Amino acid sequence: MKPAPAVTAVEMGTRQREISVSEFFTKNRHLLGFDNPRKALLTCVKEAVDNSLDACEEAGILPDVTVKLETVADGQTPATPSQATRFRVTVTDNGPGIVRAQVPRIFAKLLYGSKFHRMRMSRGQQGIGISAAGMYGQLTTGKPVKVISRTGPRATAHYFEVQIDTKKNEPLVHENKQIEWTQPQGTEVAIEVEGRYQKGRASVDEWLEQTSIANPHVRLVYHTPEGETKEYPRTYHELPPSPKEIKPHPYGIEFGMLLKMLQDTKSHTVAGFLAGDFCRVSPALAEDICKAAKLSPDTKPRGVKPHLAEVLYKTLQTTKIMAPPTNCISPIGEKAILSGLYKQIKGEFYTAVSRPPAVYRGNPFIIEAGLAFGKGPEESVKPQQAAMPLAEGEDHGQDTELARVIRYANRVPLLFQQSACATFKAVLNTTWRNYGMTQSRGALPAGPMVIFVHMASVWVPFTSESKEAIADYDEIQKEIRLALREAGRRLGIFLRRKERAAGEFRRRNIFDLYIEEVVEACNRLKGGKLPTEQLKEQLHKIASTRTGGLKTDEALGKTGAGPEGLPHSIIVTMEGIEGEAEVAQQAATAPVIAGTATQSDQRLVAKAPVKAGKKSKSVAAIKDKAGQQDLFVEPASPVKKAVPPKRRPTATRNIRKGK
Amino acid sequence: MAQAKPKKNGAVEKKLIGMADVVIAAAQRAKDPTFAIPIRALSNVSFNPRKGLIEMGEKKQARSFFNVGMAKKFMQTMLVADALSELQRADLTTSLREIYYRTKHTIQDSHENTFDTQDESDPIIEDLEVSLVALREELHVRAENSGSIVGPVVFGDDGDRVDCAKLGKGGYSVPSIVEPEYLEIRRCTADFLLLVEKGTQWNRLSEDKFWRRYNCVLLTGNGQPPRGVRRLARRLHEEHRLPVYVLVDNDPWGYYIYSVVKQGSINLAFESQRMAIPKAKFIGLSSADPERYELPRNVGIKLNDKDITRAKELLNYRWFQKPAWQEEIKRMLANGLKFELDALANKDFQYLTKKYLPRKLKEKDWLD
Structure with missing residues (x-):
C-alpha cells in the first residue's frame, strides 16, 4: 500500500477489503461462544473435541480422546482451579493426523476447513471453531497454539507453534520442528486461554459427560484441573455409519444461493446444471422445470438473467420433487443411545427411539429421543414407608424434582438457551401425565428422569451463530414430539408394571380399591346388617367381567410376560437387567477407572444380591456400573454421597467379578 | 313442631338408604350400580313464565361404579350418603366442611385419600340434594350464618x-x-x-x-x-x-x-x-x-x-x-x-x- 497525500475512492475501497474476518471476530467474540471466561473455556474444549471426533470418524478410527485442563500461574502464586483465571486446554486424539502443510492454516486461519462446502452431517460446519479458539487464546494470553500431529507410525511427528495474523487472516508459524512423540498417530492441540473453571450446569464436566452419552463409541479421558481423572469408557464398539455427502435439494436453497450456484457451476446448460448440481433432479425433470420456467434448457447458466433466475427459483419451489436422500445423515441408533444412557446415568428404566428420516426446507433430518428414568435399583427397594395419610396440599414428596432435558445436534451437546430450543418446547408440549408422570401446566414433567433428544441433519437450523438452540420448525417440532411420545409410552408401560410390582399397595385396578369403601358405606347405611362378604364378591365378579378379566391381566403383563412390547429398552431391577441386556453388559464390562466411583456405587456392588437371572436377565451388568453417575445429584449438594477423602487418580481398578 | 321431625327425617333417611339398595340390587343381578343425577347447568334449566320460576329440566347424567372415570366419584357419593344418614340418625346438623373431614380417610392399603380437598365433596352434596330431591336443610347440612x-x-x-x-x-x-x-x-x-x-x-x-x-x-x-x-x-x-x-x-x-x-x-x-x-x-x-x-x-x-x-x-x-x-x-x-x-x-x-x-x-x- 502506497502512502497517498489524499484519500481517494480507490484507496478507500482497498482499505475496506482489508477488514478481515479475524479482526471482526476479535471484536465480536460473543458470536462464537466466547462471551465470558467460563463459557470460553468450554468453547475451547468443545471445538477441539468436535474436530477430533469428526476427523476420527471420517477416517474410520474409533476415537480415543484425552482432554486435559491445567491451571496456569500468571506470574503470581498458583491459584486453585476455582480461582484460576488462566488455563491450558490440551486435547489429544488418535485420529488420522494432519499433513504438515495444512497444520498452520487449520489452526490459525478462520473459515478454513473441509466441512463448509459439502452437504454432509458433521459436528463442525464452518471451519471457524478451532481457529477462533486459538485466536481467543492469543487475544487473552498472547500465547500461540501448540500443535503436535503425526499421520502414522512410520511418519514423524511435527510440532508447531502457530498464531493468527488477525489483519490478514493468515497463519504465522513461530516454531516448526520434528519431535519424538509417544503416540503412533493423531493430533494434539494445546491452547492457553483466559477462563474460569466451575462445575455444575453448563460446565466442561457436564459437556464431556453428555458428549459421552451421545457418543458411546468414543473413549474419553478427562483430566480435571483438580488433578482427578475421569474416564468415560467406550461401550459401543462400532463406528457410526459414515454419512454420505449429498448435493443440495432444490427446496432447501435460497435465491441468492441459486444465483451463486449458477455462476459456479461446471455445467454448460441450465438443464445440465439442474440435474447435476442438485439432488433428486433427473435430466427429464430438469427439462420439465426449464419448460415450466420458460427457459431454454440449453441456456448457459452464467447467462441467465436475474429476473429469469427468479422465475426459475420460483418454479423449483413449486415443482414436485422427491424428498432428498437420507443416507447423508447417520443417526446415533437406538442401541448406542441406550448404551450411552446406561453407562452414564443411574436409573431403573432406559429406552431409546430413532424416528425415520424427515425433511424440513429440503434438508433431511432424523430425530432421536431417549429416556433414563429412576434413581437406580438400590434406591427403589428402600423399605417402603408405611402408608401415611396425606394432608391437604401434601404430596408424596419424591416427585418434586423436575426432569432434565439433554439436547444434542449432530451428536454435540447443547448446553445453553434451553428454553429457546425446539427440543425443549417439544418436551413441554408432550403430555407426560398420559405416561404416569406428574406435570404442571407449562412445566417439565416432575420425577427422576433424563430426557435425551438428538437432531441429526446435514444442516441443523440453529437460532444463532453460536449454535446453542435448534430453531422451531413445525416439521422438526412434530418429529420430536412423535419420538418423545413413543418413549413416553414405553415409560408408561414400565411405570404401570412397576406399580403393580409394588404389591399390596395398588391392587389390580381402582375398582378393587373402591369396592371395599363402597361396601362398607352400604353396610353402614343399612345399619350394619349387610352380608358384606357376599356383596364384595358380587362386585368383584362384575369388576372382572367388566374390565375383561384375564384379557386385562394379560394386557397389563400380569400373566408373567416380560418387557416384551418394550423395544430398545433396558429395565434394571435388583435381580438383574431385562431388555437389551447385551448392550448393558457391553457397557458394564468395559474397564472402569476408579476416579468417578463413589462409595455409594461400591455399596451397591457389595449389596446387590446375586440371584440366578430369570428370563433374559443378566446378572453381571448390575454390579459393574461404577462408571454410572447420578445425574440428579447436583455436585453442590452431595446427598448421602460421601466422597472418598482422597481420590485415587488414574489407577485402573478392575472391578469385574468372575462370571 | 317437634313431632314433625322424626317423620321427615325418616323420609330423607329412607332415600339415603335407598342408595345402598341400588348397589345391592345391582350386585345381585350382576349389573353396574348406577345413579341418575340431574344436570345442574344452564342447559338443563327452563324459565316458567307463568309461575315466574326457574325450573330444573329432565336431563340426567348417569354415575356408574364400573366406569374408570366415575368409579372414584361413585365411591365418594356413597361415603357422603353414609355420612348424611349418620346425621339423620343422630339428629345433628353440620357444615359442608365438617362433612368433608368426616368422610376423609386413606383407603386401606393404599396412598390414596377418599377426598383430597373440600372441592371434591361439596358438589357431591349438591348432587345428592338434586337426585334425592331433598333440600340441604333436610339433609341437615347448614351454611354459615351470614344474614x-x-x-x-x-x-x-x-x-x-x-x-x-x-x-x-x-x-x-x-x-x-x-x-x-x-x-x-x-x-x-x-x-x-x-x-x-x-x-x-x-x-x-x-x-x-x-x-x-x-x-x-x-x-x-x-x-x-x-x-x-x-x-x-x-x-x-x-x-x-x-x-x-x-x-x-x-x-x-x-x-x-x-x-x-x-x-x-x-x-x-x-x-x-x-x-x-x-x-x-x-x-x-x-x-x-x-x-x-x-x-x-x-x-x-x-x-x-x-x-x-x-x-x-x-x-x-x-x-x-x-x-x-x-x-x-x-x-x-x-x-x-x-x-x-x-x-x-x-x-x-x-x-x-x-x-x-x-x-x-x-x-x-x-x-x-
Missing part, C-alpha cells in the same frame, strides 16, 4: 322468644336453617320486607331506625343472600303476605342477586319452589337513578370487561326479557358505569334513609 334481620317480627328459636324489634341496631343473626321445625314465626306486624345486598347499608338503615318509621323488616345476606336468608324472606312473604323489595348495587351482580331472590338460581334450580319469591320487586339502585337523584358521574365506577360480559349474559337470560329490564341493563351498558349503594353518601350520610328510599316508596318506583 341479619331487624324489625317488627317475633321468632321462636329453640324455645326462646326473639323479638327483632328489641335487638338494638345489630338485629338477629339469621340461622342457616329456618324451616318451621327449627324457626317459628310467632308474630309479624310489618308492612313490607326490604332485602338489602350490603351489610353496610343495612347497618345504615338499622341505625337510622328506618324500619320503625316505615314499619318494615330489614334483612341482609351480606352479598349473595345465603339460603337461610332467602328461605326466611320467602316464608315472611308467604306466611305474612309481606311484599318484598330488593335493594342492591347497580351492577350486573346486583341484578343477578335480585334475579336469584325472585326466580331462583341456575345451580340449584330445583329449590326455586321453596326459595324463590316471584313477586319480589327491584327497588334500586337502578341505572336510571344517578340521573334522577343527581348523583355526580364521578362517584360511578367504570364497568370492566367482566362486568360487560356478565351484563350481556344477563340480557340473554329468559327471565330478563321484559322490556323494562332490557332497557335497564342496556342503559347501564350505555353509561359504562356502575354505582354502589354507598355512593349515595356523596349527597348526605343519611341520604338513603331520608331521601332515596322514601321517594322511591312514594313514587312506587321499582322494577318487577
Whole structure:
C-alpha cells in the first residue's frame, strides 16, 4: 500500500477489503461462544473435541480422546482451579493426523476447513471453531497454539507453534520442528486461554459427560484441573455409519444461493446444471422445470438473467420433487443411545427411539429421543414407608424434582438457551401425565428422569451463530414430539408394571380399591346388617367381567410376560437387567477407572444380591456400573454421597467379578 | 313442631338408604350400580313464565361404579350418603366442611385419600340434594350464618322468644336453617320486607331506625343472600303476605342477586319452589337513578370487561326479557358505569334513609 497525500475512492475501497474476518471476530467474540471466561473455556474444549471426533470418524478410527485442563500461574502464586483465571486446554486424539502443510492454516486461519462446502452431517460446519479458539487464546494470553500431529507410525511427528495474523487472516508459524512423540498417530492441540473453571450446569464436566452419552463409541479421558481423572469408557464398539455427502435439494436453497450456484457451476446448460448440481433432479425433470420456467434448457447458466433466475427459483419451489436422500445423515441408533444412557446415568428404566428420516426446507433430518428414568435399583427397594395419610396440599414428596432435558445436534451437546430450543418446547408440549408422570401446566414433567433428544441433519437450523438452540420448525417440532411420545409410552408401560410390582399397595385396578369403601358405606347405611362378604364378591365378579378379566391381566403383563412390547429398552431391577441386556453388559464390562466411583456405587456392588437371572436377565451388568453417575445429584449438594477423602487418580481398578 | 321431625327425617333417611339398595340390587343381578343425577347447568334449566320460576329440566347424567372415570366419584357419593344418614340418625346438623373431614380417610392399603380437598365433596352434596330431591336443610347440612334481620317480627328459636324489634341496631343473626321445625314465626306486624345486598347499608338503615318509621323488616345476606336468608324472606312473604323489595348495587351482580331472590338460581334450580319469591320487586339502585337523584358521574365506577360480559349474559337470560329490564341493563351498558349503594353518601350520610328510599316508596318506583 502506497502512502497517498489524499484519500481517494480507490484507496478507500482497498482499505475496506482489508477488514478481515479475524479482526471482526476479535471484536465480536460473543458470536462464537466466547462471551465470558467460563463459557470460553468450554468453547475451547468443545471445538477441539468436535474436530477430533469428526476427523476420527471420517477416517474410520474409533476415537480415543484425552482432554486435559491445567491451571496456569500468571506470574503470581498458583491459584486453585476455582480461582484460576488462566488455563491450558490440551486435547489429544488418535485420529488420522494432519499433513504438515495444512497444520498452520487449520489452526490459525478462520473459515478454513473441509466441512463448509459439502452437504454432509458433521459436528463442525464452518471451519471457524478451532481457529477462533486459538485466536481467543492469543487475544487473552498472547500465547500461540501448540500443535503436535503425526499421520502414522512410520511418519514423524511435527510440532508447531502457530498464531493468527488477525489483519490478514493468515497463519504465522513461530516454531516448526520434528519431535519424538509417544503416540503412533493423531493430533494434539494445546491452547492457553483466559477462563474460569466451575462445575455444575453448563460446565466442561457436564459437556464431556453428555458428549459421552451421545457418543458411546468414543473413549474419553478427562483430566480435571483438580488433578482427578475421569474416564468415560467406550461401550459401543462400532463406528457410526459414515454419512454420505449429498448435493443440495432444490427446496432447501435460497435465491441468492441459486444465483451463486449458477455462476459456479461446471455445467454448460441450465438443464445440465439442474440435474447435476442438485439432488433428486433427473435430466427429464430438469427439462420439465426449464419448460415450466420458460427457459431454454440449453441456456448457459452464467447467462441467465436475474429476473429469469427468479422465475426459475420460483418454479423449483413449486415443482414436485422427491424428498432428498437420507443416507447423508447417520443417526446415533437406538442401541448406542441406550448404551450411552446406561453407562452414564443411574436409573431403573432406559429406552431409546430413532424416528425415520424427515425433511424440513429440503434438508433431511432424523430425530432421536431417549429416556433414563429412576434413581437406580438400590434406591427403589428402600423399605417402603408405611402408608401415611396425606394432608391437604401434601404430596408424596419424591416427585418434586423436575426432569432434565439433554439436547444434542449432530451428536454435540447443547448446553445453553434451553428454553429457546425446539427440543425443549417439544418436551413441554408432550403430555407426560398420559405416561404416569406428574406435570404442571407449562412445566417439565416432575420425577427422576433424563430426557435425551438428538437432531441429526446435514444442516441443523440453529437460532444463532453460536449454535446453542435448534430453531422451531413445525416439521422438526412434530418429529420430536412423535419420538418423545413413543418413549413416553414405553415409560408408561414400565411405570404401570412397576406399580403393580409394588404389591399390596395398588391392587389390580381402582375398582378393587373402591369396592371395599363402597361396601362398607352400604353396610353402614343399612345399619350394619349387610352380608358384606357376599356383596364384595358380587362386585368383584362384575369388576372382572367388566374390565375383561384375564384379557386385562394379560394386557397389563400380569400373566408373567416380560418387557416384551418394550423395544430398545433396558429395565434394571435388583435381580438383574431385562431388555437389551447385551448392550448393558457391553457397557458394564468395559474397564472402569476408579476416579468417578463413589462409595455409594461400591455399596451397591457389595449389596446387590446375586440371584440366578430369570428370563433374559443378566446378572453381571448390575454390579459393574461404577462408571454410572447420578445425574440428579447436583455436585453442590452431595446427598448421602460421601466422597472418598482422597481420590485415587488414574489407577485402573478392575472391578469385574468372575462370571 | 317437634313431632314433625322424626317423620321427615325418616323420609330423607329412607332415600339415603335407598342408595345402598341400588348397589345391592345391582350386585345381585350382576349389573353396574348406577345413579341418575340431574344436570345442574344452564342447559338443563327452563324459565316458567307463568309461575315466574326457574325450573330444573329432565336431563340426567348417569354415575356408574364400573366406569374408570366415575368409579372414584361413585365411591365418594356413597361415603357422603353414609355420612348424611349418620346425621339423620343422630339428629345433628353440620357444615359442608365438617362433612368433608368426616368422610376423609386413606383407603386401606393404599396412598390414596377418599377426598383430597373440600372441592371434591361439596358438589357431591349438591348432587345428592338434586337426585334425592331433598333440600340441604333436610339433609341437615347448614351454611354459615351470614344474614341479619331487624324489625317488627317475633321468632321462636329453640324455645326462646326473639323479638327483632328489641335487638338494638345489630338485629338477629339469621340461622342457616329456618324451616318451621327449627324457626317459628310467632308474630309479624310489618308492612313490607326490604332485602338489602350490603351489610353496610343495612347497618345504615338499622341505625337510622328506618324500619320503625316505615314499619318494615330489614334483612341482609351480606352479598349473595345465603339460603337461610332467602328461605326466611320467602316464608315472611308467604306466611305474612309481606311484599318484598330488593335493594342492591347497580351492577350486573346486583341484578343477578335480585334475579336469584325472585326466580331462583341456575345451580340449584330445583329449590326455586321453596326459595324463590316471584313477586319480589327491584327497588334500586337502578341505572336510571344517578340521573334522577343527581348523583355526580364521578362517584360511578367504570364497568370492566367482566362486568360487560356478565351484563350481556344477563340480557340473554329468559327471565330478563321484559322490556323494562332490557332497557335497564342496556342503559347501564350505555353509561359504562356502575354505582354502589354507598355512593349515595356523596349527597348526605343519611341520604338513603331520608331521601332515596322514601321517594322511591312514594313514587312506587321499582322494577318487577
